[in-house]
Amino acid sequence: MPIQTTSVQSNAVGTRYALRYQRGVAAFRFYDQFAGNIMSASQYDLEGRKGMGSTYTFQFASRMTPGTTALSETADIVPQIIRDATATVTPTSRGEAIKWSQLLSVESFMDEWAQRAEVVGWNAIETIENLAIAAALQGSLVVRAAARASLDAGTAGHTLTEAAIWQAGALLADLKAPFYMDPNQRRQWMALYHSDANYDLIHGGNVVNAALYQDKTILFNGEIGQISDFRLLATPFAKVFYGAGATNASSNASTLNDTSALALDTTFVETSSTNNSAGRHLMVGTVETANTFYDTNETLRYVSGTTTVTFVGAGANGGFQYDHANGETVNNSDNVYPCLYGSPESLVKVYANDVGEFGEMVGPLTDGIAHTWQSLAWKFFGGYGRVAENRLIRGEYSSSLDA
Secondary structure, eight states: OOOOGGGGGGHHHHHHHHHHHHHHSSSOOSSSGGGGGGEEESSSSSSSOBBSSSOOEEEOOOOOOOSSSSOOSSOOOOOOOOOEEEEEOOOEEEEEEEEEEEHHHHSSOOOOOHHHHHHHHHHHHHHHHHHHHHHHSSSOEESSOOOGGOOOTGGGGGGGOHHHEEEEHHHHHHHOOOEETTTOOOEEEEEEEEEHHHHHTTTTTOOOEHHHHTTOOSSSSSSSEEEEEEEEEEETOOOOOOSSSOOOOSSEEBBOOTTOTTTTSSSSSSSSSTTSSSSSSSEOOOOOSOOOOOOOEEEEEEOOOSSSEEEEEEEEEOOOSOOOOOTTTTEEOOOOOOEEEOOOOOOEEEEEEETTOEEEEEEEESSSTTOEEEHHHEEEEEEEEEGGGGGGEEEEOOGGGGG
């Protein structure tokens, strides 16, 4: 009689946890929506040679000059020259892993493998989405009412308004930026921004809310309505330049004085206790002043304390989401909220077929001489790129919530 063993169903075990990984991966994808141009590449070319290449080049041809003269009866037409240009996208690689002792799984009442597979999936999509954010928001086309460090939550002209969206639409139209054509053949762009910025837009009173227009062509994650040619996507997962705006009237300009400020901690030590309770939040991280972004910046709500601060954050237990290094900035300056204007044809995405569009889970694995260690990992080969600077605009705004 054949005996059923765990090894017979090893693929089913892997599939079970892969589904939990996929649940994490599907948790949020927002900036990825701007990458309608997708290229998948095999690690083997048509002749069987290994290699997916290190760069991808996109070519553009100029338009012809409009004709201004009548045809001659004695001389031929002078041919025009069509010029070309290229844009290059360079893929990269990412991957992370977690490892724990078998004893932890033996003693736990929880399904450790399944929970960790979902956590790994969250980490994968957060990391890959950060690649999309960097490509989407690091362009040279920027609109804002003042320099980033001067955007003030208390100044009405610095917040996201209907007029600001119409202005961005006029600029994209002037630059002949490509549209998305919906099933009704209407020209559409997208505007993606944080829900804090949405507060000011909604209270302007003129947003056509999704609950009112009940349009079956609502296709994009987080969409709440439409202004001009833009579908509006508001999400708390959008990029924020924490503490990068105007200095609070009661300023806290401090740094971490804590050698063990770790994820899930609910307290931290800082060098100065001045004005901890002033303003809406405390920012911890590195202030983003230009086009270098810091993925572990976060914002906290002050609760109590002087140099030892108790706070509420966005971590799983209400603490830190990430580990922080001693000396990082702590401030209560206004946040700056970038709004990305463009279409699904604004970015290009490249990925290796071998690991998939959103990475591949590796494991569950056991190792060690006595197989006393267990691990899960993920990996991704690919990246995002801007194919033309006239396809995306970054608007920068404050939010009156910070005032």
